[in-house]
Amino acid sequence: MILKPVPISAEQFTPFGDLIETGSDPIAINYGYTERHHDLASLDLLEQEGRPIVSIFRSTPLPQPVTLNVMERHPLSSQAFIPMGNQPYLVAVAPAGEFDASKIRLFIVKPGQGVNYHRGTWHHFCLALNAVSDFLVIDRSGKGDNCDEVTLVEPITVDLSDCEESTAR
Amino acid sequence: MILKPVPISAEQFTPFGDLIETGSDPIAINYGYTERHHDLASLDLLEQEGRPIVSIFRSTPLPQPVTLNVMERHPLSSQAFIPMGNQPYLVAVAPAGEFDASKIRLFIVKPGQGVNYHRGTWHHFCLALNAVSDFLVIDRSGKGDNCDEVTLVEPITVDLSDCEESTAR
Numbered sequence: 001m002i003l004k005p006v007p008i009s010a011e012q013f014t015p016f017g018d019l020i021e022t023g024s025d026p027i028a029i030n031y032g033y034t035e036r037h038h039d040l041a042s043l044d045l046l047e048q049e050g051r052p053i054v055s056i057f058r059s060t061p062l063p064q065p066v067t068l069n070v071m072e073r074h075p076l077s078s079q080a081f082i083p084m085g086n087q088p089y090l091v092a093v094a095p096a097g098e099f100d101a102s103k104i105r106l107f108i109v110k111p112g113q114g115v116n117y118h119r120g121t122w123h124h125f126c127l128a129l130n131a132v133s134d135f136l137v138i139d140r141s142g143k144g145d146n147c148d149e150v151t152l153v154e155p156i157t158v159d160l161s162d163c164e165e166s167t168a169r
Numbered sequence: 170m171i172l173k174p175v176p177i178s179a180e181q182f183t184p185f186g187d188l189i190e191t192g193s194d195p196i197a198i199n200y201g202y203t204e205r206h207h208d209l210a211s212l213d214l215l216e217q218e219g220r221p222i223v224s225i226f227r228s229t230p231l232p233q234p235v236t237l238n239v240m241e242r243h244p245l246s247s248q249a250f251i252p253m254g255n256q257p258y259l260v261a262v263a264p265a266g267e268f269d270a271s272k273i274r275l276f277i278v279k280p281g282q283g284v285n286y287h288r289g290t291w292h293h294f295c296l297a298l299n300a301v302s303d304f305l306v307i308d309r310s311g312k313g314d315n316c317d318e319v320t321l322v323e324p325i326t327v328d329l330s331d332c333e334e335s336t337a338r
Contacts, residue, residue, distance in 0.1 A: 022225050022227060033295070035226070038224045040225060041222075052212050052221045054307065056191050056206040056209060057206070058206065084252065084253060084283075112303060125199035137205075
């Protein structure tokens with residue numbers, strides 16, 4: 001199967017999680033030197049004595065053509081990824097519940113935009129583009145098994161042919 | 170008073186909080202495509218029915234010469250700032266407890282490095298350099314008054330004269 005990514009939007013991503021980005025209604029603080037774009041994600045990290053943690057994921061791009069073979073979900077928590085650099089990246093998701101490969105959606109995300117996968121949303125692991133890229137990750141430490149993985153019966157090849165502009169450095 | 174910033178290090182920053190950066194001992198995950206630099210900050214966000222939240226702070230550089238007039242602290246929580254772009258920034262801190270201007274330390278921080286102020290650490294608000302810059306902020310929503318501010322009797326002028334290399338785009 002071949003999929004082309006589409007630019008992410010908060011509306012399209014709503015079934016899967018939160019798009020973490022600046023908006024049109026910030027709060028002016030710090031004598032006007034800071035715009036606070038407030039409370040942008042539904043963090044869900046405290047189940048079963050969970051605690052929120054921050055990590056950095058250093059992601060190496062997959063070889064071209066990018067091929068997706070697995071998806072994962074976290075049944076006990078959300079997981080947020082925020083890029084720390086100036087490269088775009090890919091996000092592949094499918095709805096929570098029983099995994100359905102026919103419902104996989106593929107997005108391209110600009111630097112400056114983060115994503116927060118809601119609890120149970122199926123997603124591919126970090127998919128950097130163009131260069132090794134660091135992501136700030138907000139997830140959970142705690143009891144219980146918090147990662148399920150499925151192997152795709154039919155791998156997905158990513159068609160990046162119309163993404164030259166988005167993926168250019 | 171004139172202060173020159175010094176490059177931040179985890180060791181020097183320990184009395185004030187956590188330096189959030191990649192280290193030498195990551196965990197290899199995702200079939201080797203991701204290095205997980207795990208659990209890099211002591212988040213302290215749950216006091217008085219607090220909940221962790223994420224926001225984006227869009228920070229405008231202060232006019233040159235950069236002059237510091239105020240410091241603040243959060244008595245109920247930590248507060249983390251992670252740059253989302255490729256510019257350095259300044260961090261001014263003083264130890265928790267009764268405010269002592271003679272103990273202010275000034276650091277310059279590279280892109281790719283975040284800071285997590287521990288509960289009660291005095292700090293200046295977000296100090297972008299070179300360009301308007303976005304920071305991912307992890308702090309607390311909840312009951313209680315969680316911000317104290319002091320005005321410096323003697324403003325601090327920041328001497329950036331030796332920071333050309335660090336502050337260059």
